[in-house]
Amino acid sequence: MxxxxxxxxxxxxxxxxxxxxxxxxxxxxxxxxxxxxxxxxxxxxxxxxxxxxxxFLATFAPVPVDPAWAVEGDATIPPGSVTVRFTGTSTLLFDDGETAWMVDGWFSRFGPLALLGGKIAPDRSAIEAGLARNEVDRLAVVIPVHSHFDHAMDAPEVAKRTGAILLGSESTANIGRGWGLDERRIRVAVDRQPLRFGAFTLTLIETKHFEFPDPAVREQALADPRISEPLVPPVGAFDYRVGQPYAIHVLHPHGSFLIQASAGYQEGGLAGFAADVVFLGIGGLGTQTADYRESYWRETVDTSGAHDVVLIHWDALTGPIEGPFTGEVRAASFLSSGSEETRTFLEEKRARDPQLRFRTLPRYDEVVLF
Ligand SMILES: [Zn+2]
Incomplete structure (x- = not known):
């Protein structure tokens, strides 16, 4: 131009x-x-x-996970189980048979050119199809972990279609307002305040986003963090400013888990939040320093005391929403590089702790968590 x-x-x-x-x-x-x-x-x-x-546009970087870590959906779901379904990135659906709720609810997909230069808006038919593939039409709450497009852009439409509350930062609230979601369905999270949804007790804990090592990328993705007015799409991908990122701690009578979707941490922030399972975001981790990776691990997995780690946010943002997961297209090099370092880091962690178990989830199929 x-x-x-x-x-x-x-x-x-x-x-x-x-x-x-x-x-x-x-x-x-x-x-x-x-x-x-x-x-x-x-x-x-x-x-x-x-x-x-x-x-750059049609080949994918390798995924940072071992195919041997993949688990399959469970053929039979015992009544009363807490289950999880994974769409990709960090879109997760949890259900105990009484109450269902979702992290992110992101189903729209865009090519690298649209993300880098074009305007984007929630894709209603992709959202409809995504909810159908997850076999869900009622949700208690949908929680974007922060306000970037790949977490928050579709959540207001998901809330409209499922009757859910949209819970997140003030920036996420403004994404909801821009999409015309009723104000009564928008709830701004209070740091560390537990909320009950059925038998689930959810606590949102303020955390940090993954720290991009490249200064230009960091500036583009993380500077000027707030969305201070209702955001009306179509807008540029980076108009979805990061907002306040959260970790989510979940207590259920059957077990506890922690969701840290973006590979960032607040020193000491998760102290006291023990969990049986950690859903660990590893996107971009390999591009950071070894020190950063160690601190991230210590502040999430070690602090929680969990030995059961479900890896999330490792697949392509630009990939298809059906079929096998891929690494990022090489054009999105700030997202896709470093996958070998990530995998080596994870393999070393496992070699040092025989109790440690890694899992990656299948797409859409229901997996028993507890
Ligand atoms: Zn982000």
Missing amino acids: PHYTEALARSADGSFDTSKLRMRRASATLRCMSKRPLLASLGFILLGFGAAAVY
Whole structure:
């Protein structure tokens, strides 16, 4: 876009003639060259661009998890079980047969070009299909862990369709307001205040987002964190500012769990929140330093005392919402690089603690948690 404006300005101030002259000179030079080598070089250039485009836009980085950690859905669900279903990224559905609730509820998917330069809006048919694939039409509450598009953008529509309360930060509340969700269905979380939904006691604990090591990416994703007015889509992907990120601690008569979807931590923030299972976000972790990874592990898994870790937020934001999970397209290198480091880090953790168990969940299929 800026190039186009520049070109117009240039022609307006009269220097257009100069570029015309330059073009005429260039085409004269080209005419001097014989046609066949020229076509060949053009062909090579186009092939080069084509190969680069295919590499960056249509190939995926490897996933940072071992396929051996994958579990399958349970064929029979004993009555009274607490179950979980996974859509991808950190969209999770928990259900104890009486009460169902969801983390994020994100079903829209966009290509890397739309995310980097275009405008996006919740995809109603994807949300409808996503809820159907999760076999759910009633939810008590939907909780975006922070306000970035891949967590919060669809939650107001999910709340509208399922009767859920939208619970999250003031920024998430403004995403709800911008989508026309009734104010009575919007609830702003209070740090560390437990809330009861059926037999689930949910506590949202203020935490930090994953710290992108690249300063430009960090600025784009994390600076100016608040959405201070109702956000009306379509908007740019980065208009979904981060807002306040939360960890979610869950107590149920059958067991306890902790959800840390973004790989960030607040020093000492989770002290006292013991859990049987941790849903651990590992997106981008491999791009950080070894020290950061160790601190993250200590502040989440070690602090909770859990030896059962369900890995989340490791699959592509731009990938399909059906079928096998993929790593990120290479164009989204700030998300996709570092997967080998992440996997090595996890494998070393497991080698040191024989009690430690990693799991990745199937897409949509119901898995018994307790
Ligand atoms: Zn985020």
